[in-house]
Every structure is written in C-alpha cells, then in structure tokens.
Amino acid sequence: MAQKISKRSEDYSQWYNDIIKIADLAEHSDVRGCMVIKPYGFAIWEKMKDILDKKFKETGHSNAYFPLFIPKSLFEAEEKNAEGFAKECAVVTHYRLKSDPNNKGKLIVDPEAKLTEELVVRPTSEAIIWNTYKKWVQSYRDLPILINQWANVVRWEMRTRLFLRTSEFLWQEGHTAHATKPEAIAEAEQMNNVYADFAEKYMAMPVIRGVKSESERFAGADETYCIEAMMQDGKALQAGTSHFLGQNFAKAFDVKYATKDGKEEYVWATSWGVSTRLMGALIMTHSDDLGLVLPPALAPIHVAIVPIYKTEEQLTQIKTKIKDFSNTLKQAGFTVKFDDDDQKRPGWKFAEYEAKGVPVRIAIGPRDLENNQAEVARRDTQEKQTIALDGIADYIKKLLDDIQSNLYQKALKFRDNNIQKVETYDEFKEKLKKDGGFFLAHWDGTAETEELIQQETKATIRCLPFNLGQEAGKCMVTGKPSKQRVIFAKAY
Amino acid sequence: MAQKISKRSEDYSQWYNDIIKIADLAEHSDVRGCMVIKPYGFAIWEKMKDILDKKFKETGHSNAYFPLFIPKSLFEAEEKNAEGFAKECAVVTHYRLKSDPNNKGKLIVDPEAKLTEELVVRPTSEAIIWNTYKKWVQSYRDLPILINQWANVVRWEMRTRLFLRTSEFLWQEGHTAHATKPEAIAEAEQMNNVYADFAEKYMAMPVIRGVKSESERFAGADETYCIEAMMQDGKALQAGTSHFLGQNFAKAFDVKYATKDGKEEYVWATSWGVSTRLMGALIMTHSDDLGLVLPPALAPIHVAIVPIYKTEEQLTQIKTKIKDFSNTLKQAGFTVKFDDDDQKRPGWKFAEYEAKGVPVRIAIGPRDLENNQAEVARRDTQEKQTIALDGIADYIKKLLDDIQSNLYQKALKFRDNNIQKVETYDEFKEKLKKDGGFFLAHWDGTAETEELIQQETKATIRCLPFNLGQEAGKCMVTGKPSKQRVIFAKAY
Numbered sequence: 001m002a003q004k005i006s007k008r009s010e011d012y013s014q015w016y017n018d019i020i021k022i023a024d025l026a027e028h029s030d031v032r033g034c035m036v037i038k039p040y041g042f043a044i045w046e047k048m049k050d051i052l053d054k055k056f057k058e059t060g061h062s063n064a065y066f067p068l069f070i071p072k073s074l075f076e077a078e079e080k081n082a083e084g085f086a087k088e089c090a091v092v093t094h095y096r097l098k099s100d101p102n103n104k105g106k107l108i109v110d111p112e113a114k115l116t117e118e119l120v121v122r123p124t125s126e127a128i129i130w131n132t133y134k135k136w137v138q139s140y141r142d143l144p145i146l147i148n149q150w151a152n153v154v155r156w157e158m159r160t161r162l163f164l165r166t167s168e169f170l171w172q173e174g175h176t177a178h179a180t181k182p183e184a185i186a187e188a189e190q191m192n193n194v195y196a197d198f199a200e201k202y203m204a205m206p207v208i209r210g211v212k213s214e215s216e217r218f219a220g221a222d223e224t225y226c227i228e229a230m231m232q233d234g235k236a237l238q239a240g241t242s243h244f245l246g247q248n249f250a251k252a253f254d255v256k257y258a259t260k261d262g263k264e265e266y267v268w269a270t271s272w273g274v275s276t277r278l279m280g281a282l283i284m285t286h287s288d289d290l291g292l293v294l295p296p297a298l299a300p301i302h303v304a305i306v307p308i309y310k311t312e313e314q315l316t317q318i319k320t321k322i323k324d325f326s327n328t329l330k331q332a333g334f335t336v337k338f339d340d341d342d343q344k345r346p347g348w349k350f351a352e353y354e355a356k357g358v359p360v361r362i363a364i365g366p367r368d369l370e371n372n373q374a375e376v377a378r379r380d381t382q383e384k385q386t387i388a389l390d391g392i393a394d395y396i397k398k399l400l401d402d403i404q405s406n407l408y409q410k411a412l413k414f415r416d417n418n419i420q421k422v423e424t425y426d427e428f429k430e431k432l433k434k435d436g437g438f439f440l441a442h443w444d445g446t447a448e449t450e451e452l453i454q455q456e457t458k459a460t461i462r463c464l465p466f467n468l469g470q471e472a473g474k475c476m477v478t479g480k481p482s483k484q485r486v487i488f489a490k491a492y
Numbered sequence: 493m494a495q496k497i498s499k500r501s502e503d504y505s506q507w508y509n510d511i512i513k514i515a516d517l518a519e520h521s522d523v524r525g526c527m528v529i530k531p532y533g534f535a536i537w538e539k540m541k542d543i544l545d546k547k548f549k550e551t552g553h554s555n556a557y558f559p560l561f562i563p564k565s566l567f568e569a570e571e572k573n574a575e576g577f578a579k580e581c582a583v584v585t586h587y588r589l590k591s592d593p594n595n596k597g598k599l600i601v602d603p604e605a606k607l608t609e610e611l612v613v614r615p616t617s618e619a620i621i622w623n624t625y626k627k628w629v630q631s632y633r634d635l636p637i638l639i640n641q642w643a644n645v646v647r648w649e650m651r652t653r654l655f656l657r658t659s660e661f662l663w664q665e666g667h668t669a670h671a672t673k674p675e676a677i678a679e680a681e682q683m684n685n686v687y688a689d690f691a692e693k694y695m696a697m698p699v700i701r702g703v704k705s706e707s708e709r710f711a712g713a714d715e716t717y718c719i720e721a722m723m724q725d726g727k728a729l730q731a732g733t734s735h736f737l738g739q740n741f742a743k744a745f746d747v748k749y750a751t752k753d754g755k756e757e758y759v760w761a762t763s764w765g766v767s768t769r770l771m772g773a774l775i776m777t778h779s780d781d782l783g784l785v786l787p788p789a790l791a792p793i794h795v796a797i798v799p800i801y802k803t804e805e806q807l808t809q810i811k812t813k814i815k816d817f818s819n820t821l822k823q824a825g826f827t828v829k830f831d832d833d834d835q836k837r838p839g840w841k842f843a844e845y846e847a848k849g850v851p852v853r854i855a856i857g858p859r860d861l862e863n864n865q866a867e868v869a870r871r872d873t874q875e876k877q878t879i880a881l882d883g884i885a886d887y888i889k890k891l892l893d894d895i896q897s898n899l900y901q902k903a904l905k906f907r908d909n910n911i912q913k914v915e916t917y918d919e920f921k922e923k924l925k926k927d928g929g930f931f932l933a934h935w936d937g938t939a940e941t942e943e944l945i946q947q948e949t950k951a952t953i954r955c956l957p958f959n960l961g962q963e964a965g966k967c968m969v970t971g972k973p974s975k976q977r978v979i980f981a982k983a984y
Contacts, residue, residue: 029624030566031559031611036624039554039639046555062531063538067523068613068644068660069582072589074522076599086589090561091601092613093585095648097564097578107568109583109610118601119523121560121584121613132521132528141835147531152560152644156587168560343633 005355007289012233017162019283022355023292026162026279033160033167040356041279043300045170048278049150051202051297052172055194061146061174068152069119070128078252081126084219088156090121090167121154126220126271129175130249137177137267139258144187145177153275163280164237164492171275174242177267179257181246184268185223188244191272192225195240203278204295204407205229205285206415207239208438208487210463215447218271222246228462228487230415231284234436236462236489239281242272280492285411286380292357293379295407296400302334303396304353308346308365315340318364321372321389328393334400354379359403360396380406421469421485425453425476428488432457438489440468442482444475453477453488462487497847499781504725509654511775514847515784518654518771525652525659532848533771535792537662540770541642543694543789544664547686553638553666560644561611562620570744573618576711580648582613582659613646618712618763621667622741629669629759631750636679637669645767655772656729656984663767666734669759671749673738676760677715680736683764684717687732695770696787696899697721697777698907699731700930700979702955707939710763714738720954720979722907723776726928728954728981731773734764772984777903778872784849785871787899788892794826795888796845800838800857807832810856813864813881820885826892846871851895852888872898913961913977917945917968920980924949930981932960934974936967945969945980954979 003022006014020026025041028034037045053063069092076082096113100106122128129147136142150172157167174191178184192209199207207227217224221243229239250256250266259265286293296302305326307318319338326336337358339349346363353361357379364374374392377384380403387395418437422428428441443449443461454460469485495514498506512518517533529537545555561584568574588605592598614620621639628634642664649659666683670676684701691699699719709716713735721731742748742758751757778785788794797818799810811830818828829850831841838855845853849871856866866884869876872895879887910929914920920933935941935953946952961977 027627029559029620031561031563031620034559034561036559037557039556042556043554062535064531064534065529065662067521067526067528068646069523069526071523072599075589076597079597082589082599083591086591086599089587089589090584090611091586091589092582093601094583095581097567097574097581097583097612099575099578105568105571107564107574107578109585119582120589128521128523135519154560170557 005289005291008232015289016280016284019287019292020162023357025283025292028160028162033157035162035166035168037170037276040300044282044294044298045276045279047298047300048202049172052194052198052274053148053150055198056148056172056174059190059194061148061176063149064147065149065151066125066128066132068122070122070125072118072120074127074131075120077127077131078220078249080248081124081220085123085155089123090154090156092119092121122151123153123155124271124273125149125151125153125173125175126245126249127253130253130255130269133175133177133267134253134255137255137257140179140260143177143179143257143267144183145175146187147176148172148174161280163276163283166276169276171273174270174272176270177250177255178270179259179265179268181268184270185244188223188225188242188270188272191270192227192240192242195242195272195274196227199227199229199239200408202295202297203282203285204297204404204411205239205281206408206412208463208465208468210465210487212241212463213447213450213461213486215450216461218243220245220248222248226463229281229285230418230438230489231281231492232414233284234418234438234489236438236487236491237277237281237284238462238491239278240272240274243270245269245271286407287357290382291355293407294357294359296359296404299357299359300335301337301353301356301358302400303329303336303360303362304349304358305336305338305362305364306346306349306353307338307340308363310366314366314369317369321369322362322364322374325389325393325396329396332393332397334397350377359400378403380410419468419487423476428476429457432459432488432490436490438462438487440485441476441488442473443486444478444480444482446478449475449477459488459490462489462491497781497783500724507781508772508776511779511784512654515849517775517784520652520654525649527654527658527660529662529768532792536774536786536790537768537771539790539792540694541664544686544690544766545640545642547690548640548664548666551682551686553640553668555641556639557641557643558617558620558624560614562614562617564610564612566619566623567612569619569623570712570741572740573616573712577615577647581615582646582648584611584613614643615645615647616763616765617641617643617645617665617667618737618741619745622745622747622761625667625669625759626745626747629747629749632671632752635669635671635749635759636675637667638679639668640664640666653772655768655775658768661768663765665763665765668762669742669747670762671751671757671760673760676762677736680715680717680734680762680764683762684719684732684734687734687764687766688719691719691721691731692900694787694789695774695777696789696896696903697731697773698900698904700955700957700960702957702979704733704955705939705942705953705978707942708953710735712737712740714740718955721773721777722910722930722981723773723984724906725776726910726930726981728930728979728983729769729773729776730954730983731770732764732766735762737761737763778899779849782874783847785899786849786851788851788896791849791851792827793829793845793848793850794892795821795828795852795854796841796850797828797830797854797856798838798841798845799830799832800855802858806858806861809861813861814854814856814866817881817885817888821888824885824889826889842869851892870895872902911960911979915968920968921949924951924980924982928982930954930979932977933968933980934965935978936970936972936974938970941967941969951980951982954981954983
C-alpha cells in the first residue's frame with residue numbers, strides 16, 4: 001500500500017483514478033476505450049447484478065439473450081434512435097482474416113470475406129429486439145412481454161474514464177411490450193422506482209427522480225424517466241434511465257396486435273437500463289482520501305480480521321477465539337476474511353482493507369486474547385472501539401447496519417446542503433461557479449434556452465424532478481412562464 | 493400445443509429443431525448465424541451458470557471482465573492460436589456510420605472513421621488476457637491468477653444449428669496463470685473434473701473423460717482435456733474442454749516472473765470453457781418424441797399443478813387444498829407453478845408442460861378433492877399415480893430425486909450399450925455404419941492415420957479416455973503399436 005492517493009480537494013479527477021487503482025477495481029486495457037474489470041471490482045458489480053436481477057424477477061421479468069450484432073438495415077429502421085447512435089458505432093465489415101503474404105506470421109483482413117451488409121455492434125438493443133418481438137406478437141394474449149437482458153454494449157467514445165465512460169460497458173437492458181399506453185407508462189415508472197430503490201437502499205446513494213427534458217431524452221423515446229445522484233464534487237451523475245418509447249419502435253418494425261374486439265393496434269414499448277457506470281457513482285458517493293468506502297450491502301468482504309501475533313501458538317489461540325463469532329457472521333450471510341498472511345505486517349493489512357473499503361476491520365493481539373476482546377474499526381468514520389468477544393457477532397451485525405444507514409444519511413445531507421434555489425440567471429452563473437452542486441431554477445421549457453445555458457455555463461438540465469420545486473414561476477433567462485423548477489448541474 | 497414433433501427415429505435432426513421450438517427455448521435471429529435465447533431456454537442456462545459459477549468459486553476462482561475486442565496485432569501474437577481462429581473472425585474496421593447522402597434516412601459506413609488497426613471480436617480471450625496478465629505478474633507472489641469470465645464470443649460459422657453451432661454464443665472461459673508446470677496441469681485436470689461432475693450430477697449426462705489427440709487440441713494448447721457425451725443418435729458431443737497451455741501464451745506475450753530464488757521464468761497457463769452448447773447436449777440426452785425432458789436439477793419449473801374445475805368454488809377449494817404442500821415444496825427450494833389460466837383446457841396444459849419438460853405434473857379435480865388425493869405424473873417415464881394429499885410433499889421430493897437419478901441411469905445404460913470394441917478397420921467401418929455409437933479401437937498415434945479414418949468414415953478421435961480401453965494393442969489401420977484404445981465416433 002505504498003501508493004499515494006491524491007486528495008479530493010486538490011485533484012478530484014486524479015483522486016477518482018487513484019481510488020480505482022488502489023482498490024484494484026479496474027484498469028484501462030490496450031484496446032482503445034475498453035476497460036478490464038478486475039476481480040475485486042467485478043465482485044462489487046456481481047453484487048449489484050444479483051440484487052437487481054432479483055428485483056427484476058420479482059416485478060415479473062424474465063431474462064433472455066439477443067444477438068450482439070445488428071444488421072445495418074435493422075439499425076436504421078427507427079430513425080431517431082439510429083441518428084442518436086450512428087456516430088459512435090463499432091462496425092463489423094468482414095468475417096475472416098488471412099495470412100499476410102508479404103509478412104510472415106501476420107494477418108490481414110481477407111478482402112474476399114466482406115459482408116454484404118455491415119453489422120453494427122449493439123450500442124443498445126431496441127432494434128434487434130423489436131425486430132424479434134414482431135414475430136412473437138399477434139394478439140393481446142401475447143402481451144405483455146417483460147424481458148431483461150444482461151449484456152455488453154459498445155458506444156465508441158473519444159474520451160474515456162474508467163466505469164463512467166468506456167467504449168464497451170456492461171449493463172442490463174429491459175425491453176417490454178404492452179397493449180396499452182397507460183400500462184407502458186406504468187412499467188417505465190415502476191422500473192425507475194426499482195432503480196431509485198436500489199440506489200438508495202443498497203448503494204446508500206440518494207437520488208432525485210424525475211423526467212428528462214426533450215433534448216436529453218433517449219433517442220427514440222417519448223419520455224425518459226431518470227434518477228440523478230450528486231457526486232462529492234457537486235456534479236450530477238445519471239444513475240439509471242427508464243424510457244417510455246410510445247409506439248415508435250412498434251411502428252418502425254411494424255409490430256401490431258389484435259385487440260380483444262378484433263382491431264389491430266401498434267404495441268406500446270418501454271426500455272430501461274443501468275450499467276457499470278453505477279460503479280463510478282458508488283465510488284464517488286462514499287469514498288474518501290484514504291481509499292474506497294463501500295456500503296455493507298455491496299461489499300464483497302464485510303469483515304476483515306487481522307491477527308497480531310509473534311508465535312504460532314498465539315496465532316492458534318487467536319484462530320480458536322474468533323472461530324465462533326466468525327461462523328455466526330458467516331451464517332448470517334456476511335463474508336469474513338481472516339488474513340493470516342505472514343508475508344505482510346498488520347499495518348500494511350490495515351491500510352489495504354481501508355483502501356478496499358472493507359466496512360469493518362477487527363484486530364486481535366496477545367493482550368486482546370488475555371482480556372477476551374478485540375479492536376473493531378469501522379471504515380466509514382474510522383472510529384475504533386474495543387469490544388468484548390462475547391456478543392461481538394451481534395455488535396458487528398448492528399454496526400454493519402449502522403454503517404449502511406450512516407453512509408446514506410451522510411450522502412443525503414451532503415446532497416441536500418448542495419441544492420439551492422436560484423431566481424436569476426446571474427445568480428445561477430455566480431453560484432454555479434462559486435459553489436457547484438444542483439440548482440433549482442425556472443426554465444421556459446424550450447430547447448433554445450436549454451442550449452444557451454449549456455453553452456454559456458456547461459450546466460445541463462438533469463431532470464424535471466417529481467418531488468422538488470413544483471411551484472410555478474418565470475424562466476431565469478427569458479422570464480417566460482415555467483410550471484415547475486428544474487435541476488441544473490454540471491454532469492458526468 | 494398443436495405443433496407436431498418429428499420422431500427421433502424418422503428425422504433426428506428435425507426432431508431436435510422441433511423440441512427447441514415446442515419447448516420455446518431459442519430461435520434463429522435475422523442476424524446470420526446468431527440466435528435469440530428465449531426466456532425459458534435462458535432460465536435453464538441461468539441454472540447451469542449459477543451452479544458452475546459456485547463450483548468455480550469453491551475451487552478458488554474469481555470472476556472478472558476483459559474487452560470484447562482484440563487488436564489484430566495482439567490476436568496474431570500466439571501464432572497457432574491465431575491460425576486456428578483467423579478463418580472465422582468477425583472484424584471491426586470502422587467506428588462510425590453517417591447519413592447516406594444519396595438515400596434519405598439510410599446510413600452508410602463513414603469512410604473517414606476507419607480504424608488504424610482492425611479489431612477482432614473475441615473468438616476466445618487468451619490473447620487479450622495474457623496481454624493483461626503481463627502487467628499483473630512480476631514475482632511468484634503474484635501467482636497463481638485464477639480468473640473466470642462469463643462472456644459472449646463470436647466464431648463465424650457457415651452452417652449453424654441452434655445451441656450447437658452459432659456464430660455468437662455465450663460461455664465461460666477460465667484463464668489461469670501458475671508458477672509451475674505441475675500446478676498448471678493439476679488445474680487443467682481439476683477443471684475438467686469440475687465439468688464432468690457438473691455434467692453427471694446436474695445434467696444427468698454421463699461423460700467420458702480423456703485427452704484430445706494432437707490434431708483435435710485447442711489451437712495453442714499443449715494438452716486438451718475433455719468430456720465427451722453420447723447423444724441419442726449415437727453421435728458424440730464435446731461438452732467441455734480444459735487446456736494445459738504450457739508456456740505458449742507466456743512466451744508470445746513475454747509474461748515472466750521472478751522465482752523465490754530470484755530467477756526469471758515464463759508463467760504456465762490453462763484455459764477452460766463450457767458454452768451454451770451444453771443446452772444442445774441437455775436436449776439431446778434426455779428428450780423424447782413428446783418434447784423436452786429436463787433433469788430436476790436444471791428445471792426452471794419443477795412441479796406444475798393443473799386444477800380441473802367447473803365452478804369458481806371448486807377452484808377455491810383446490811387452491812386451499814394445494815396450499816400447504818406447494819408451500820412446503822417452495823420452501824425446500826422447488827419451483828411450483830399453479831396454472832389456473834382459464835383460457836386453456838387441462839389437456840392443453842398437460843401437453844404444454846410435457847413439451848417443456850417439467851419433471852412433475854399434478855392434476856387435481858373434484859373427485860380428487862373428495863378423496864383428498866391428486867394425480868401425479870412424472871415426465872421421464874410418463875407414469876401416473878394417485879397420491880394422498882397427506883404427505884404428498886415428501887412423495888414429490890423423493891420423486892424428483894428419483895427422476896434425476898433415473899435420467900442419469902437411463903442415459904448411462906444407453907451410452908454403455910452403444911460403446912463397442914473393434915479390432916479391425918473393416919469391422920469398424922461396418923459397425924459404424926450399422927450401429928453408430930462410440931468405438932474403442934487401437935490407433936497408431938499419427939495424424940495421418942487419424943485423417944485417413946476421418947476422410948473415409950467421418951468419424952474422429954473423440955478422446956484418449958482415462959478409464960476405458962487402457963490395454964496395449966495394434967492400430968486397426970496400420971498395425972503399428974498402440975498404447976491404449978481411443979474413442980472414435982461421429983460428432984457434433
């Protein structure tokens with residue numbers, strides 16, 4: 001743990017990279033814009049996946065799998081969607097390599113193996129999925145279709161950041177088909193709420209629920225629901241989106257169904273997704289200048305036990321002492337790591353578990369043995385306490401609960417302290433520069449004003465929130481009427 | 493369930509397609525060679541994944557994720573591997589589409605967005621992973637690396653069959669790095685045993701463990717361990733492979749480590765994988781002319797309950813009656829589906845669950861209500877029995893165990909009845925034609941003889957088995973000495 005972590009206050013962006021490195025979460029690969037997710041980082045993502053997958057199934061969805069490739073002619077069928085993603089598509093044009101006749105041991109693309117139609121590597125799967133749903137839907141009896149897919153997608157990015165913006169990323173994409181508009185809207189809302197719930201209860205990350213302005217909507221959607229979180233530098237991070245797609249894809253792919261009374265109608269659609277971007281959000285919500293901080297609900301290791309000993313006999317005694325309570329914790333579903341690696345000193349291990357965000361660390365040495373106690377350190381506040389071994393399992397269970405809720409409360413307080421109402425554009429510009437954070441301001445609802453603000457300040461409309469700033473007023477730029485305040489912020 | 497299933501005895505290949513269709517497992521997509529795995533098929537694959545993933549973790553492996561794309565220069569680094577896969581690679585050459593100036597609403601590949609180096613869509617990940625391991629390994633302390641990845645891979649196929657051979661498929665690929673040769677060999681053997689165990693205990697599919705002949709080895713491996721299963725048409729299906737890669741990839745990517753005594757050595761490697769091909773193996777091992785047959789260990793639904801009723805009152809009574817035992821079954825981890833869909837008749841439902849391979853179906857009607865009993869049908873033997881409701885949960889638990897073991901025993905018996913020893917090449921050719929199945933024969937160990945046999949008979953060496961035909965003899969073709977018998981068969 002000789003690596004140094006930059007301070008958040010000095011270089012936030014470098015701090016973020018340092019945390020990922022020191023906690024061993026991920027790294028850039030030699031493939032432009034693509035990352036390697038390392039085992040410890042992937043273990044956190046797996047926890048996220050498992051929880052979300054369970055929630056999707058509880059709300060009636062099944063998993064399925066659709067092709068990685070989308071033939072160009074299908075990709076372009078829904079025009080807005082195609083236009084939105086065309087500029088960042090990886091395109092497969094050939095299906096074979098051959099030996100380079102001029103360069104032994106090297107390969108070249110075989111010009112004879114050119115595809116008659118190019119294949120787009122999926123940036124999102126609406127096109128391929130709606131082309132498939134077309135075959136599955138004839139009557140109202142075939143609806144709803146409630147499917148989710150865990151997959152990799154590719155959006156070619158010029159400037160990449162680990163987890164936040166990579167050319168390939170992992171995600172889930174739900175794609176549902178419904179007989180009626182209200183059903184589809186209810187589904188899109190439900191899934192946005194599932195995301196919000198997951199963010200708050202498991203990631204301990206407060207989010208603001210709302211809808212996007214038209215310019216920020218998903219390409220091909222009639223409405224985009226979203227959850228927006230505030231990072232420690234005051235910037236916003238869009239953590240999940242759920243789209244009401246209207247009949248746009250049904251029309252593009254001609255997906256109709258026979259109603260009960262024998263009429264033909266286009267099908268209504270939603271899609272919704274969260275990605276490995278959530279890893280970036282998790283890191284930036286809780287971590288500090290000492291390393292990663294993880295909420296217990298997503299920690300791959302909950303408790304690290306570091307024995308402090310000089311003799312083998314002491315180590316054996318310690319092992320005996322901790323056996324009962326670590327078994328109790330394991331049975332309660334917690335992961336306990338007993339670290340008796342004799343190549344590393346206790347201090348090194350303390351720093352290691354701190355850097356990796358392990359919520360609770362226990363140290364136990366010869367004097368603790370005598371007194372039947374252990375030193376318990378919590379990662380979030382860095383407080384240490386000496387605890388009697390009798391009843392320590394219950395203490396730790398409660399402590400893990402405390403840490404989970406403390407992290408949420410701390411993040412909530414930080415966020416709420418960094419949301420302000422502004423009335424004039426000057427005030428907005430000044431405070432955006434001085435304070436950062438989120439701004440509740442009135443906006444006239446036009447794309448022109450939105451764009452002007454973005455160009456002049458780099459702040460965008462994060463969402464039209466559901467539970468904030470519902471009062472009417474006048475646009476801070478044009479003075480035109482506004483039905484509710486919207487949230488402006490700089491964003492990831 | 494009006495669809496017809498071809499008989500195995502009449503058209504085995506069509507039967508296979510019919511089973512996939514009627515059980516709603518998968519279908520061809522409009523993307524050449526790529527399939528859509530439908531929810532019911534994917535639910536079976538998810539069960540396989542969960543069980544295997546647990547086994548990988550129990551044997552010390554962690555999951556991680558590596559890029560989908562491999563730059564051509566990395567791909568070609570290990571020559572044999574590159575040569576083996578070059579002919580079936582999807583190649584990304586461009587990273588942008590643009591509007592077609594001559595065709596409104598259409599897109600074309602933007603010629604200005606040509607990649608300076610082409611990217612191969614991974615057909616397997618040794619190259620990208622060993623290029624990464626290079627950065628991770630300095631000293632013996634960094635070893636072993638025990639990583640697995642669940643991913644999609646692409647191998648361009650001209651003739652495809654659902655699950656068995658598709659251009660894109662899902663799999664897991666383990667990639668491990670070790671300090672010594674014996675450790676790497678032990679790992680490769682261990683993982684082949686994990687696969688064999690999974691196949692036999694969960695898929696109820698007996699397998700023969702062995703090693704491949706040199707010509708059938710994975711491109712880049714020094715030894716390929718495998719498990720081979722026999723399908724109901726007597727053909728072999730390679731169900732999993734585990735490769736001892738020697739130092740081939742370490743040398744190609746220059747991955748060395750410092751030993752304890754300060755020397756530099758190349759790292760030793762293994763890789764191992766199973767894929768959605770296992771779905772094809774599962775289907776062809778157990779299913780019959782009525783539909784899919786699933787071993788309970790992999791069934792998404794264990795018990796389907798079909799109420800037979802005329803009045804709502806009867807339905808309510810049935811619901812009350814089944815409540816206790818279905819809860820008991822659910823608590824024991826079984827999935828119970830109560831099907832009270834009033835749009836479908838009981839007979840239709842029976843056929844549906846039969847087609848989908850649900851291991852146990854329970855029917856309960858008014859007379860059963862009176863007598864406090866139900867009709868229990870097992871899918872594997874199609875036997876029906878009337879069982880008293882008191883104690884039915886225990887009966888069903890035992891029945892599911894019986895079905896699991898019966899399927900294995902049945903498949904084992906079939907396989908063992910279809911393995912024969914042959915002494916001469918004429919005998920081999922005659923019996924291969926007449927009987928099919930597996931043949932234990934002597935072979936002189938040369939690629940020439942192997943190729944001759946393949947060209948003349950289409951049979952290949954499936955493996956040099958570990959526990960069969962260990963006696964020495966003479967090659968059935970050349971009469972040259974042979975250390976053990978090998979298995980010849982036609983294969984998927």
